[in-house]
Amino acid sequence: KQEVTQIPAALSVPEGENLVLNCSFTDSAIYNLQWFRQDPGKGLTSLLLIQSSQREQTSGRLNASLDKSSGRSTLYIAASQPGDSATYLCAAPYFGNEKLTFGTGTRLTIIP
Amino acid sequence: NAGVTQTPKFQVLKTGQSMTLQCAQDMNHEYMSWYRQDPGMGLRLIHYSVGAGITDQGEVPNGYNVSRSTTEDFPLRLLSAAPSQTSVYFCASSSLGTGGSYEQYFGPGTRLTVT
Numbered sequence: 763k764q765e766v767t768q769i770p771a772a773l774s775v776p777e778g779e780n781l782v783l784n785c786s787f788t789d790s791a792i793y794n795l796q797w798f799r800q801d802p803g804k805g806l807t808s809l810l811l812i813q814s815s816q817r818e819q820t821s822g823r824l825n826a827s828l829d830k831s832s833g834r835s836t837l838y839i840a841a842s843q844p845g846d847s848a849t850y851l852c853a854a855p856y857f858g859n860e861k862l863t864f865g866t867g868t869r870l871t872i873i874p
Numbered sequence: 875n876a877g878v879t880q881t882p883k884f885q886v887l888k889t890g891q892s893m894t895l896q897c898a899q900d901m902n903h904e905y906m907s908w909y910r911q912d913p914g915m916g917l918r919l920i921h922y923s924v925g926a927g928i929t930d931q932g933e934v935p936n937g938y939n940v941s942r943s944t945t946e947d948f949p950l951r952l953l954s955a956a957p958s959q960t961s962v963y964f965c966a967s968s969s970l971g972t973g974g975s976y977e978q979y980f981g982p983g984t985r986l987t988v989t
Contacts, residue, residue, distance in 0.1 A: 766916075794975035805964060806917075806980040813975050851916070853978075860905045860924070860968060860976040861932065864916040 764789045764856035768865035775842060776873050783837040783868045785852035790830045797826050797837050798851040800867070806851065810837070842872045875900050878981035880965050886987045887955040895950040895984050897965030905968045905976060906948040910934065910961040911983075917964065923948055955988045962986070 765788040775781050787795070794813045798806040810826040812819045812835065818827045825838040835852055849869045853862040881896045899906065907922035909932075919932030923942040937959060939951040948967075952959060963984045968976040 794977075796978060798980075803985075805982040806966075808977060808979060811975060811977045813972075853917075855976070860978075861907070861919055861922060862917075862978060864909075864918075866914060866916040 764792075764854055764863040766852060766854050766863050766865040768850075768852060768868050770868060771866065772869040772871070774871040774873060777842060777844060779842050780838065780840050781842055781870075783839070783850050783852075783870070785835040785837070785865055787833050787835070787854040787863075789854070789856060790833050792830065792854050794855065795826075795828055795835050796853050796862070797824075797835075798853065800849045800851060802849075809850075839870075844872045844874050846870060847872045877901065878965055878967050878979055880963075880981035880984050882984060883982065884985050886989065887952070888989055889955060889957060891955050893952050893955065895952075895963055895965075895986075897948045897950065897981060898946050899948075899965075899967040899979075900946065901967060901969070901979070902945060903967035903969040903979075904945065905970075906942065907932070907966050907978075908938070908940065908948070908950045909964045909966065911964060912961050920950065920963075952986075957988045960986060960988045 797809045810819045812828040823840040849867040851867045853864045878899045908920040909917040911917045921940040923929045965981040966978045968978040
């Protein structure tokens with residue numbers, strides 16, 4: 763069974779800093795890993811999908827990496843802004859490729 | 875495209891009542907699923923469907939029924955609501971992309987309270 767862990771549960775950093783969010787998973791036989799953003803009281807917005815054949819995926823100020831051998835993924839946010847404040851969730855598939863196991867998320871607060 | 879839509883956004887039920895949470899997608903995705911989100915527990919899979927007429931159980935299926943008569947719709951039925959079903963419910967859809975990956979798209983959620 764896939765288990766996904768995100769540490770820390772909460773993080774506060776001053777505006778403008780670069781930061782890294784961590785995600786670890788137990789079953790490395792995955793086709794992909796997906797990062798989401800969730801604002802309070804809202805749904806999930808897909809940020810990045812990294813396929814197992816890729817080591818990194820970039821979108822604007824976001825960069826996600828995937829290391830299957832160590833069971834880890836990181837989400838790097840460059841030059842953080844107050845608008846980046848949200849909960850960030852990572853999810854890895856289990857029992858095939860379409861069912862996701864989620865971590866409990868990292869609640870990020872960017873201090874102006 | 876509207877993406878994944880869910881209705882209602884909020885619902886309050888009394889214990890023992892039944893209701894249906896609606897989910898629809900207009901992306902012609904073959905795969906649809908229902909998750910519930912509870913504080914401190916992350917999202918957990920309730921039921922999923924790999925196509926019209928095909929459904930299966932996820933991690934926490936008890937107390938819920940689903941059916942999939944069309945590609946677009948995937949309703950979730952609560953048979954007899956219990957306080958333990960108080961949660962936020964999310965519907966998601968996806969299709970097979972390049973590299974064998976499914977990128978999942980989520981609806982805005984339904985916040986359900988059972989008293």
